[in-house]
Amino acid sequence: MKxxxxxxxxxxxxxxxxxxxxxxxxxxISPQFVRATDAxxxxxxxxxxxxxxxxxxxxDIDKVLMTGVGASFIDKPIxxxxxxxxxxxxxxxxxxxxxxxxxxxxxxxxxxxxxxxHAKKTADGTQTKYLGGTGVGGGTLLGLSKKMIGVxxxxxxxxxxxxxxxxxxxxxxxxxxxxxxxxxxxxxxASNFGKLSDMASKNDIALGIANMVAETIAMLAVxxxxxxxxxxxxxxxxxxALKAITNVFEGLEPTFGIKFVIPELAQFATxxxxxxxxxxxxxxxx
Numbered sequence: 080m081k082x083x084x085x086x087x088x089x090x091x092x093x094x095x096x097x098x099x100x101x102x103x104x105x106x107x108i109s110p111q112f113v114r115a116t117d118a119x120x121x122x123x124x125x126x127x128x129x130x131x132x133x134x135x136x137x138x139d140i141d142k143v144l145m146t147g148v149g150a151s152f153i154d155k156p157i158x159x160x161x162x163x164x165x166x167x168x169x170x171x172x173x174x175x176x177x178x179x180x181x182x183x184x185x186x187x188x189x190x191x192x193x194x195x196x197h198a199k200k201t202a203d204g205t206q207t208k209y210l211g212g213t214g215v216g217g218g219t220l221l222g223l224s225k226k227m228i229g230v231x232x233x234x235x236x237x238x239x240x241x242x243x244x245x246x247x248x249x250x251x252x253x254x255x256x257x258x259x260x261x262x263x264x265x266x267x268x269a270s271n272f273g274k275l276s277d278m279a280s281k282n283d284i285a286l287g288i289a290n291m292v293a294e295t296i297a298m299l300a301v302x303x304x305x306x307x308x309x310x311x312x313x314x315x316x317x318x319x320a321l322k323a324i325t326n327v328f329e330g331l332e333p334t335f336g337i338k339f340v341i342p343e344l345a346q347f348a349t350x351x352x353x354x355x356x357x358x359x360x361x362x363x364x365x
Contacts, residue, residue: 080139081139082100083144084096085350087147088148088149089118092112092113094111095110095111095113095128096351097133100141111129111132112347113128143161144164144165144356145353146352168209171186172205173205173351175196176200178343182199185197185300187300189314190318191218192218196210213299216318224285233321239281239282240321240323243323245287247278248290250273250274253266275287297339310336310338313340
């Protein structure tokens with residue numbers, strides 16, 4: 080039984096996954112990630128950890144499909160295996176549809192920055208289109224948090240957000256209009272940090288930053304979904320693990336009529352999509 084390996088190589092984090100092939104059937108091997116100071120160390124560390132923990136020999140591996148910003152640093156085959164680089168945007172779309180079990184969706188990859196992909200299954204394969212994105216993402220969240228409140232870990236930030244109060248941070252529709260017939264939900268933000276109080280705590284500020292990041296991404300996703308006349312947005316990437324982020328998407332669903340889906344293993348959507356690219360015939364051998 081052969082195995083396809085997918086690797087998503089970031090600047091300091093590498094994710095890896097595998098599919099065992101049995102005819103037309105694919106069995107997903109649970110994904111893993113490792114952290115290292117450079118891409119090459121990270122990818123070899125991830126590869127070694129993954130193969131040892133899953134009892135894989137080099138002879139079991141059919142090919143390795145790589146994506147991510149760090150893939151350009153891998154200019155030689157890994158242990159003489161068939162290694163190919165694949166489109167990161169294609170990987171995002173494939174992974175999002177696979178995990179959500181949908182035939183069409185806007186797939187949002189929320190990493191250091193944010194990318195939006197329209198993905199649709201057709202008789203000729205999965206079509207993916209990169210729609211653009213924003214520099215607002217996890218890097219924004221951690222960068223502003225470090226500068227404003229001296230916090231630069233997601234774990235600490237999430238604890239603080241749980242105790243935060245947006246009433247001390249954001250200006251909302253209800254703060255500027257008493258008209259009950261107003262067409263917009265009164266709790267919708269009119270201005271992020273537009274009501275920043277001198278009494279705002281670090282917890283409040285932490286929640287305000289997370290809310291601003293999530294709302295920016297959410298509204299771009301809403302516009303994209305409306306443009307393609309789809310009702311479902313699949314959220315993927317590391318930010319899906321942060322409750323202060325996901326709560327925002329849940330709160331916006333009724334107002335905009337868009338269903339935000341966070342599938343299981345959403346953090347690994349891109350690397351799973353990379354491993355699925357072998358069936359899409361859009362790879363470049365190394």
